[in-house]
Amino acid sequence: MAASVALRLNLPMTLTSPATFADGVREHQDEVYGVALRITGNRDAALDVASSTFLKAYRAFHRYDQTRPLRHWLLRIATNEAISYVRKRGRELRRIVAVDEATGVADVSAAPDAESVAREDRARVRAAVSQLPELYRVVIVLRYFNDLSVDEIAQVTGRPASTVGVQLLRGRALLRGALEGAR
């Protein structure tokens, strides 16, 4: 199956080794898209980031060290791509995200049932995460969306583990402050 995928896509035969590119895409595409979505805060941007992540991964797959987890390698590319995207189109992106958030606010006149309260809380937390400085947003997303440990985040971001620990603490404190201020 893997070999047929490799042949059909005209991939080099090295891709037919245990972790194939096709398997990687299939298995991790939601996670790659999710990390891009939570870092950029916008769906179109996340789709762009995820596409360019897979494109870069496809081109560099022969350099991928197969003794290391494919997931971390893909997340590293995705995180870097998302950061570059946000840096390049930051202002435009913030405007779009602000409009999305404004239009996504729940109707306050409706009776607040448990589900709508929970939805509103999720929206508030996501908005607060999207407002975090990029430095903290990345580690918060990798920790609480991708469920990575501090050491894994350090591997993915290339930052020292101690720095990641401090950035997580600071990021959580900033989030708490933002959420309490929004109440």
Added chain:
Amino acid sequence: MRRDFRDDELFDEIRLRRALRLDAAELPPRFDLATVAVRAADRPASAFAGLLSTAFAGMATAALTGLVAVALPAIAPAVGSELFDAAIQTVTRAAVPLSAVLAAAQQPSIPLAATFALAVAVAYEYAQRRERLRATTS
């Protein structure tokens, strides 16, 4: 206290995980591997275009730098002398009123020591009066 802090932390973490999870409506469309392969195959054309535009930008920069290098010796003396004239005029305009102020500061008509002594005397007298006032009212 410590336990409250831990509870807060746990609550934050659970809340964050719940909020960041992808909703069913947020799930992405399936990424098409064939499209990725086709885009990857486009690389030579785009790389060539990138190379071409970089070369063009480089040539334009070189031409501009050369033009500036040729023209600068010709216009630099004129621009330089005009700038120098303007700077001298500005300094002169500021120096005339400033020299009067400096002269007054150097030769005060009232000795500075006397002015300082008067200020100390006024402050002392004021403090004494306040002290007396406090003594009579308390």
